[in-house]
Amino acid sequence: MLAYARPLARLIGELEKLPGIGPKSAQRVAYHILRMPKSAALALAEAIAEVQEAVRFCSVCFNFSEDEVCSICRDPRRNKTTICVVAEPRDLIAIEKTGEHRGLYHVLHGVISPQDGIMPEQLRIRELLQRLDQSETAEVIVATNPTVEGDATALYLSKLLKPLGIKVTRLAHGLPLGADLDYADQATIISALQWRREM
Amino acid sequence: MYIRRLCLAHFRNYELLEIRPSPGLNVLVGENGHGKSNLLEAIYMLATTKSFRATRDTDVIQKGNPDAVAFAEVVFDDGSSCDVEVTVSREDRKSARINGARADRVLDLLGMLNAVFFGALDLRLINGEPSARRRYMDLAIAQTSPKYGRDLAAFRRSLDQRNSVLREMRDNPEYDPGLDVWTDQMTTHGSAVMERRFAFTDELAKLAVKAYAELSGKREKLVVRYEPSLGVEPEPPLPLEKTGGVSSVYLAARVCYDIELARVREIEIRRGTSLIGPHRDDLRLSVDGMEARAFASQGQQRTVVLSLKLAEFEYLEQCVGRSPVMLLDDVMSDLDDDRRSRLLQRVRGKCQTFITCTNLRSFPQEVLSEATVFVVRDGAIETVTS
Secondary structure (H helix, E strand, O other): OOOOOHHHHHHHHHHHOOOOOOHHHHHHHHHHHHHOOHHHHHHHHHHHHHHHHHOEEOOOOOOEEOOOOOHHHHOOOOOOOEEEEEOOHHHHHHHHHHOOOOOEEEEOOOOOEHHHOEOHHHOOHHHHHHHHHOOOOOEEEEOOOOOHHHHHHHHHHHHHHHHHOOEEEEOOOOOOOOOOHHHOOHHHHHHHHHOOOOO | OEEEEEEEEEEOOEEEEEEOOOOOEEEEEOOOOOOHHHHHHHHHHHHHOOOOOOOOHHHHEOOOOOEEEEEEEEEOOOOOEEEEEEEEEOOOEEEEEEOOEEOOOHHHHOOOOOEEEEEHHHHHHHHOOHHHHHHHHHHHHHHHOHHHHHHHHHHHHHHHHHHHHHHHHHHOOOOOOOHHHHHHHHHHHHHHHHHHHHHHHHHHHHHHHHHHHHHHOOOOOEEEEEEOOOOOOOOOOOOHHHHOOOOHHHHHHHHHHHHHHHHHHHHHHHHOOOOOOHHHOEEEEEEOOEEHHHOOOHHHHHHHHHHHHHHHHHHHHHHHOOOOEEEEEOOHHHOOHHHHHHHHHHHOOOOOEEEEEOOHHHOOHHHHHOOEEEEEEOOEEEEEEO
16 A cells, blocks of 8 residues: 555545455556546546435335435336335346336345344335335235245245235246357256246 | 366365376375375365365365366267366355356356265264265265255255244244245255155165175175155155146155144244254165164175265266266275275276275286376375376
């Protein structure tokens, strides 16, 4: 650290705390910022400050939102009878990009993992139940990852929701479309074989 | 199948090593502590992703280095070849490469290279804890079925999660953070594990009886039996059409598992841990109706272990349709002349074999004349004679 000017060392230190950024990348990014036009650097700083100030949880679906209720939840064209439950906001983005889901969302902010101290109460499950209580939801699509914890979370939700007369479905898993079979990883092929369909 | 080229970097006491073994018998001779077994350990790790002795994977990394690498060029019977590589690093643990491309998971390595290991520590199979016998089953099955490796990993994960829930419930009796959900996950994956263990021991038992009869001169009968902690009896599997495509053994295991878990539910909560399942299974070994661990004779115990290893060898051969690589770690001195020659007879000309020993006297001259001999001294192969 001796060779760095003190403010530069501070910036590198802050960048290193970010996910996926090691000492080398942090150094590269810091030098880049240093060489940027002042206006661009300030725009970056402002964007960072603003994201903290202006973004909060949507009070309905708990996705990140600029407003009290997010644009998806406010959109009158969305189908109010279907809710897609995801673990993380980035999963919502992935599904939303396809444009195929016209219903609403609910973000749990994690999956159940008792080992890590994450019990159902730590997730936005209570809020989901309240929401279902006050709406005319007919189907809940559970879109958690196909991992042991994702499966357990899906099962937990289905046990909770089915008695309420709500249809609970789960995303299918299988081969990636448009890709070669020999590029798929073993786990995917095994699961695709296991859940094969009659034609 | 055989290994045409083996390379190690910072693996145990090998700084850098490259050898070209023969497709037949390879004898590694050298004094104790010079690195003969480390070579076998590297081959075994390429086959199973696990060490046969290290408790932590990072134990194989040479002191002062960030990672250890083992690489092998494997040649199959049809002449095609495949490069396999495993890297153990202090930071992000283990990774694998297949034909130079980084595998998504280390487990993808399973099934590329098959190997059977037999060493002095394997006596644990008889007088050790049940965990030694489970490990034996798991490593043998995982080599023939990548799905088993994944089912086992998923089972262990759900078991750990479920134990956390049970501990929570023990400490807060009013609270249930979803025990049923984890029970379901554990029985789903656990029953798949049991199904494969049933199928494996069924085959293994037949092969082991034959091997034991041959080695011991047909006087006694070895019985190998899978003992699941549930106490389910294996029934002859029903045809898949009758069960809607799901194995009847799986269904039977699953039903028993659910019933048994319901029975011990209160005890599990009180103790805060999962009491039954594949993590408590055992393999029962008996000779002429007597439990093998009660045997006085070391010789008989060794014959039982050797029979299991030869049976494992034939099981792998049957399942994958090619001969595994045989790794024999310092076993020649422990066997009497008769069993020694029977063992050599079994492997000679059949498969690639690596045998470690401290001196060459235990080998008959005609065997030695067709073997490739590597002299191992202080982490280096000093001379090669063939």
